[in-house]
Amino acid sequence: MKFLSVAALLVMPIVSTSLSAQVPNKAATKPVKLITLDPGHFHAALVQKSMYPDVDPLVHVYTPAGPDLQLHLDRILSYNSRRENPTTWQEKxxxxxxxxxxxxxxKAGNVVVMAGNNRLKTDYIHRSVAAGFNVLADKPMVINAGNFDKLKDAFAVAAKNKVMLYDIMTERFEISTLLQREFSMLPDVFGTLEKGTPDNPAVTKESVHHFYKYVSxxxxxRPAWFMDVAQQGEGIVDVTTHLVDLVQxxxxxxxxxxxxKDIRLTDARRWTTDMTREQFNTITKLNGYPDYLKKxxxxxxxxxxxxxxxxxYQVRGVNAKVSVIWAYQAPEGAGDTHxxxxxxxxxNLIIRQGAEQQYKPTLYIEPIAGGxxxxxKLAASLKTLQQKYPGVELKKLEKGWEVIxxxxxxxxxxxxxxxxxENFLKYLKAGKLPEWExxxxxAKYYTTTRALELAKQGQNTASGK
Structure with missing residues (x-):
């Protein structure tokens, strides 16, 4: 059977094919051969926006036919056909x-990439690691407390089968967040982390996202199911995954x-974003709501x-608050903010991303008592940090410093x-994840799924249900 390129797939009927067998039996299996499972979210394609030296360019895709698949293939084609640094992926x-x-x-590959409809994702994860596949999954891995134990068991099964299960935590690589972490580990600059209180947390992370946005x-x-919390998951178990991860x-x-032992929830709440039919049609390219959304x-x-x-909530006694807000569309010139x-x-180490910062994340150091x-000590600490991040500087402000x-x-x-x-590939080569991952x-998915239950309970209590 001839392998079909992305370009060919866009104009030919998609057909079933027999696939050659390759059974992975440990995490460090070489070369890495990707499988994309049910790619309903654009993050599945973004994993392939770059090429990787030890990854086979042939990617096997298993999915239902439909618009989600076509959008995925269109994105891969755009990466293959761009002028600068085009990729060379082949999609079978x-x-x-x-x-x-x-x-x-x-058994066509040894790493399964999952980014799509979350309704069955936990089941997909469990079945994949049980069959001996490594899994790189987009967040969230689980969207309700009922499947938390299945996810926890999936990690145990992965360990038994000597494969890796890992989620895609992109926010760890945002430079202002990286530097916030680095400065927090400099005692002469930050001191030690406060414990805070529920009313005045030691750590607060807030993000604003938009349904209407530009990608590539x-x-x-957006697929219509993205607006169905039974399939995508509520905001409190979706984007907050990143924020809870960053707190830890x-x-x-x-x-x-x-x-x-370390996690204790204080309270949680949830609320809706309103979307008109016209707005829904604009981002889905549909004409009206499907039946499953009419509820x-x-x-x-x-x-x-x-x-x-x-x-x-509290982590080891440190009070934290995370929140996510979804608006339909950002104001002119703005985008997602953190x-x-x-x-x-x-x-205090503060990241702001408002109009004053031209909607770009900017890190500030605001001392409690300067002098x-x-x-x-700050100047000496900066020299230490510059060894790892050359070119980073400080600009004096009225209340402290802006990190340049x-x-x-x-x-x-x-x-x-x-x-x-790239990190995941390093872990595969080493044959293990860091022991804390x-x-x-x-812990992260316990926090999000338990918070959803708590928010629902609080809402029901408030309404007298």
Missing amino acids: VYTGNDFMEKMLAG GSVLT WECFPNQIIDYK DVGPDGVLKVYSNGEIN YSIMRGTKA AAYDT IPESYKEGHEAHFARVM VPNMI
């Missing part, structure tokens, strides 16, 4: 209702978080999506997918 596609069974039986230079077409990663670097449509024809959420503060005994002695970051470090969100993949993934 199998469609049919038995696509999962065919993938498991075919084009307006993103920044506040307790390279340390194991035990969710049974969320009010008498006025407005769709209500539970895409917003807030979690107040706010973050870490409160230390000597200084000549603090300035001297060279443009060369500012890659953008889409480039971070390559960074995640798996317990911290489990």
